[in-house]
Amino acid sequence: MSVFDVAKYILEKQGEMTAMKLQKLAFYVKAWGLVWDEDELFAEEFQAWANGAVCPELYQKHKGMFKVSSALFQEYDSSSFSGEQKETIDKVLEFYGNYTAQQLSDINHQEEPWKNARGELAPSERCTDVITNASILEYYSGVWNDEEAE
Template sequence: MYNIQSIIDYFLSKEEMTPKKLQKLLYYAYSWHLVFENESSDELSERLFSERFQAWVHGPVVPAIYHQYKEYGGSPIPRVEDFNLESANFTDETKDVLNQVWEIYGGYNGNELESISHQEKPWLEARGGCSPIELCQTEINDETIFETYGSRL
């Protein structure tokens, strides 16, 4: 497992971005890492980081990261200029997952990524019977994440 800040710094070294976009990139990095680094949903021991996502109104959110960057609102968080990929000590597999997530999802803005996550089972299942604007702090289930994205391979 990695410190979530190293994953944040990786994405912010690519470009400045809104907190919403950052949250969704973290979600997709976590999700795809879960798929590629574990054999089955019965034993999900390999996680990218320990923090868990909740099914908030605007999509998957790590609450601590929301509070860390909430001052930015809809404005971009500045780019991290001094990130060193080698000092992050990512495995080659992790680098590959992060690079692929950036290549696939990095071109979308936060609102587009929110829309994508709203159509996917992990967020929908965790929201349950909540209305579209209702506060929800239900954690998104790792097994559902694994099954949903693993089925796309």
């Protein structure tokens, strides 16, 4: 699987959306896949950009576009996910899918993995530091355990 397969799946389920929203949804798919499935749904990494988590490879694919649709990813395969993987992506879309790109960016800015990767940088400063799987897993596992306790 790649981030492009996930992007195609997201867009097929949700329809056309902004590139920024796609980036954030893909990030949350990666994050919750690590927590719930204890595995990466895809290997591509995210960096702590000014507008939140961004996958550079995905960015290169939609660079210059405001809105994206599944047609941009026609050569990728959104049908080969396991039942567990589809369930993870569907849960992420159910929870985050109705937020706007800006709301998702704002949420992302409040979370430790993005903040830790950026360190002391000003909010608008350029940053290409990777948001590590370890920091993603540690933070979102804690969030998940807190939710389970309620």
